Amino acid sequence: MAQRFSRRSGSFSRVALAALALSLVAGCGFSTPSNGGMRTGTEAELTARLSDGQKDAAVIVSTSGPAQIGKLAEAGMDIWGVDGKRVIGSITQRQYQTIKRLKLEVTYLPGKSGLDNSFDPGYHSNAEMIDALKALASRYPNLARLEDFGDSWEKKQGGKGNDLWVLKIGKGDTSAKPGVIYLGLHHARELVTPEMVLNLAKHLLEGYGTDAEATHYVENREIWLVPMVNPDGHALAEQGSDWRKNTNSSYTNLQPGHGPSGPGVDLNRNYGYKWGGPGADTNPKGATFRGAEGFSEPETAAVRDLVRQRKWSFLMTYHSFSNLILWPWGHTNVAPPDNRLPAIGKKLGEFSGYDPKQSVSLYPTSGDTTDWAFGELGILSYTTEIGTWGDGFDPPYSKVPQFWNENRPGSLYMLKLADNPSAVFGPELKTVKVQNGQFNASASGALTDVEFFVGKPGKEGTGTRLNASGLNASGMLPPSVMTEKQLLLVHARGANGQWGPFEAVWSR
Numbered sequence: 374m375a376q377r378f379s380r381r382s383g384s385f386s387r388v389a390l391a392a393l394a395l396s397l398v399a400g401c402g403f404s405t406p407s408n409g410g411m412r413t414g415t416e417a418e419l420t421a422r423l424s425d426g427q428k429d430a431a432v433i434v435s436t437s438g439p440a441q442i443g444k445l446a447e448a449g450m451d452i453w454g455v456d457g458k459r460v461i462g463s464i465t466q467r468q469y470q471t472i473k474r475l476k477l478e479v480t481y482l483p484g485k486s487g488l489d490n491s492f493d494p495g496y497h498s499n500a501e502m503i504d505a506l507k508a509l510a511s512r513y514p515n516l517a518r519l520e521d522f523g524d525s526w527e528k529k530q531g532g533k534g535n536d537l538w539v540l541k542i543g544k545g546d547t548s549a550k551p552g553v554i555y556l557g558l559h560h561a562r563e564l565v566t567p568e569m570v571l572n573l574a575k576h577l578l579e580g581y582g583t584d585a586e587a588t589h590y591v592e593n594r595e596i597w598l599v600p601m602v603n604p605d606g607h608a609l610a611e612q613g614s615d616w617r618k619n620t621n622s623s624y625t626n627l628q629p630g631h632g633p634s635g636p637g638v639d640l641n642r643n644y645g646y647k648w649g650g651p652g653a654d655t656n657p658k659g660a661t662f663r664g665a666e667g668f669s670e671p672e673t674a675a676v677r678d679l680v681r682q683r684k685w686s687f688l689m690t691y692h693s694f695s696n697l698i699l700w701p702w703g704h705t706n707v708a709p710p711d712n713r714l715p716a717i718g719k720k721l722g723e724f725s726g727y728d729p730k731q732s733v734s735l736y737p738t739s740g741d742t743t744d745w746a747f748g749e750l751g752i753l754s755y756t757t758e759i760g761t762w763g764d765g766f767d768p769p770y771s772k773v774p775q776f777w778n779e780n781r782p783g784s785l786y787m788l789k790l791a792d793n794p795s796a797v798f799g800p801e802l803k804t805v806k807v808q809n810g811q812f813n814a815s816a817s818g819a820l821t822d823v824e825f826f827v828g829k830p831g832k833e834g835t836g837t838r839l840n841a842s843g844l845n846a847s848g849m850l851p852p853s854v855m856t857e858k859q860l861l862l863v864h865a866r867g868a869n870g871q872w873g874p875f876e877a878v879w880s881r
């Protein structure tokens with residue numbers, strides 16, 4: 374069991390953050406001194422705090438929009454969250470100069486040198502996460518295997534360091550099956566993100582054989598799960614640090630302990646597609662420091678090599694916070710050349726309740742995971758930012774079930790569409806039910822055709838037909854299907870001629 378500390382101070386607590394989020398939603402200012410414990414300071418106090426060049430300060434900055442927010446990121450501001458044109462985060466003297474140069478309104482949140490994290494013992498430490506993954510692999514040897522796919526920066530230095538782990542789920546020869554890869558914890562302090570990846574692994578493996586949908590995915594998909602891309606940073610987060618980057622100290626003479634403005638490379642600015650563009654810092658002390666070149670860091674290079682091992686339909690990378698679903702591009706305002714990206718992104722937004730948008734409309738970023746995965750490999754790639762401003766980076770572990778409820782439908786939806794992402798444009802069957810051989814389902818739009826396959830999906834139009842009538846699908850299953858419990862894959866075609874995604878249901 375890892376030893377854990379909390380260095381959260383009371384002056385900028387979760388309660389205060391929640392009050393802050395509420396006041397932002399309401400569009401209130403911060404002049405009232407008694408808004409849930411939140412206190413705002415004067416500009417003179419802010420200037421005084423930053424004057425020694427060592428301290429950072431929590432602030433809210435009002436901008437004219439994404440371009441200016443991108444400038445703050447390039448200046449290395451530690452951006453915690455974005456709400457329209459307003460940004461909350463911490464700044465140093467260097468970033469304060471940028472704010473003054475841009476003539477932006479800044480509100481100082483005093484008594485706080487950064488968003489100190491607590492580490493609720495419910496969260497998995499590095500060691501506990503490896504134990505959990507090993508336990509799954511040994512409990513389900515025919516369905517899952519655990520592999521070490523690389524070394525962290527500290528391990529590359531010959532120090533203690535960490536291995537990078539991937540849990541691979543899929544039954545039998547999965548080499549040609551549609552694949553989805555899930556990543557967590559590029560940023561060390563984003564504690565809920567490894568838990569989402571681990572929960573998905575458990576959901577699929579524990580549901581195998583009983584849950585028809587989970588069984589379908591384990592049998593007919595290849596699913597790779599990387600809960601922690603940045604275990605070196607996580608080791609610091611376990612000590613209560615609000616660490617963001619990896620711990621590569623070769624670019625500065627600083628040691629960890631200087632918060633997000635210390636050493637390290639922002640792993641989500643270090644991918645090699647359009648690396649070095651907007652929204653990433655060139656200064657090693659910046660929270661968004663991009664590194665020496667694309668894939669200069671062992672963690673991103675290992676993810677690159679892992680992802681390149683096979684073909685993928687989807688990539689999902691979990692971050693926190695701001696309740697957002699983001700898709701490429703981040704480095705340019707140009708829309709991505711694939712209309713499935715926004716269409717599926719909006720579905721992910723419906724499932725989670727999060728706001729779906731093209732990444733750049735938040736603010737420009739370059740060198741991120743999804744721009745690379747889509748730009749170089751054509752993978753439909755998404756970033757999910759989990760949690761509200763009130764949740765911050767370190768919500769109590771008791772909130773993880775809520776986050777999982779929000780994110781489970783979307784994570785499963787990518788598996789559903791993995792054999793045919795264009796099925797997003799077809800009708801989706803709801804309330805699918807088989808009772809005594811009678812099949813019934815409904816859809817939100819008119820159906821022209823309904824068909825099913827046994828065990829695994831087949832070529833569209835070649836399955837066993839059921840009846841389509843208006844919004845409903847129905848029919849008696851043939852006796853051969855009902856003699857034993859079998860997996861049925863059912864889908865329907867809509868008036869636009871497009872087949873929708875397969876739903877999995879047991880024949881009895």
Ligand SMILES: [Zn+2]
Pocket residue numbers: 559560563641692693
């Ligand atoms: Zn992040």
